[in-house]
Amino acid sequence: MNPFIFSTTAQIVYRPGAATAIGDLVKQKLGSRILFVTDPGLRKLGLCDPALASLAASGVETIVFDRVEADPSLATVMAATDAAKADKVSGVIGFGGGSSLDVAKVVALLCGSGEPIDDAWGVGNAKGPRLPLVLVPTTAGTGSEVTPVSIITVGADEKRGISSPIILPDIAVLDPDLTLGLPPHITAATGIDAMVHAIEAYASKSANNNPVSKMLARQALQLLGANIEKAVFDGKDRAARGAMLLGSMLAGQAFANSPVAAVHALAYPIGGTFHIPHGLSNALVLPHVLRFNAPDAASTYAEIAADVFPDLASEHGDQGRCAAFIERLGALSVKLGLQPRLRDVGIGEEHLSGMARDAMKQTRLLVNNPRDVSEADALSIYRAAW
Numbered sequence: 001m002n003p004f005i006f007s008t009t010a011q012i013v014y015r016p017g018a019a020t021a022i023g024d025l026v027k028q029k030l031g032s033r034i035l036f037v038t039d040p041g042l043r044k045l046g047l048c049d050p051a052l053a054s055l056a057a058s059g060v061e062t063i064v065f066d067r068v069e070a071d072p073s074l075a076t077v078m079a080a081t082d083a084a085k086a087d088k089v090s091g092v093i094g095f096g097g098g099s100s101l102d103v104a105k106v107v108a109l110l111c112g113s114g115e116p117i118d119d120a121w122g123v124g125n126a127k128g129p130r131l132p133l134v135l136v137p138t139t140a141g142t143g144s145e146v147t148p149v150s151i152i153t154v155g156a157d158e159k160r161g162i163s164s165p166i167i168l169p170d171i172a173v174l175d176p177d178l179t180l181g182l183p184p185h186i187t188a189a190t191g192i193d194a195m196v197h198a199i200e201a202y203a204s205k206s207a208n209n210n211p212v213s214k215m216l217a218r219q220a221l222q223l224l225g226a227n228i229e230k231a232v233f234d235g236k237d238r239a240a241r242g243a244m245l246l247g248s249m250l251a252g253q254a255f256a257n258s259p260v261a262a263v264h265a266l267a268y269p270i271g272g273t274f275h276i277p278h279g280l281s282n283a284l285v286l287p288h289v290l291r292f293n294a295p296d297a298a299s300t301y302a303e304i305a306a307d308v309f310p311d312l313a314s315e316h317g318d319q320g321r322c323a324a325f326i327e328r329l330g331a332l333s334v335k336l337g338l339q340p341r342l343r344d345v346g347i348g349e350e351h352l353s354g355m356a357r358d359a360m361k362q363t364r365l366l367v368n369n370p371r372d373v374s375e376a377d378a379l380s381i382y383r384a385a386w
Helices: 018-030 040-045 049-057 074-086 098-113 184-203 211-233 238-257 262-274 278-308 310-314 318-335 349-359 375-385
Strands: 011-014 033-037 061-065 091-096 133-137 149-154 158-163 171-174
Touching: 011 018, 011 238, 018 049, 018 091, 018 133, 018 171, 033 049, 033 074, 033 098, 049 061, 061 074, 074 098, 074 149, 091 098, 098 133, 098 149, 098 158, 133 238, 158 262, 171 238, 184 211, 184 238, 184 262, 184 278, 184 318, 211 238, 211 278, 262 278, 262 349, 262 375, 278 310, 278 318, 278 375, 310 318, 349 375
Parallel strands: 011 171, 033 061, 033 091, 091 133, 133 171
Antiparallel strands: 149 158
């Protein structure tokens, strides 16, 4: 067995209604003056109100920063950091989707360490320490509450990442009730995103791919595969919502330690340039990347096919089971109401070559892919997805 390192969030709290008692859960860890990072949509919907009320009842003074956008910008990160420093906060809560959680991670790092953000970009460059940090996901997709990564948009469309165990939170609070109101299209896109995390983690060529990540990836796929349709088509199904939230977290633990690969590398230009939601960006290229990888990864994909689609256990032969798995994943996205092709989200054929060039910049991801990807290969995949 190869040597490996497995890192994850120190404490995970899973409980329906947990957000309504968050003050008691986090006060000892975060102190009495915190920055609460979220987005304007959640604030307007009132989804933050029970958590904010709980914090107030526990005697915690809360400064709310609710300006996080999708694909959060460096300007947003710095504005939140300035707010935290101005109010001398003792801890940070990230409440929302992956964007809010990613911003909260960086704010906690910059306020705790005082280091310039330009010194922290990349893998293992953040020095720390950070402020105490609690993350509360309201979508079942990113797994950001258990990943040591934050992705920020710099300039017009460049995405940069900070990857370091230092930005893993102290506590992740998983409350399925927070996801009950998610619209079907967001439930579908974030659910496919979580599946991609598990699939890519399981098949990752990373030297740190390990038995713990593989086990978590398979458990995640079983939960996600069995519940994604229920969650999309019956959004009030609390059991399905809980299974999706747990599956997303397990997939996050898996890919945090056995990193993702070409699906994400090719998805980033879609999201960064055309502002397509990350989960949908992944879904658009998923079957095409897996089909490209199949010559080198058929047996690996065959191993997990029945975790998502149990009836594929009767499909004989790795090649046949792999092919069926890929076809079924593409069909699942369509069944869930997601657009199947790049042209369906307004991307013109003339943009594909530029996207292929941009995808090649994601070297930290491409190195983990089961099969080497050239710029010409990326262009062929985009053409197949178009």
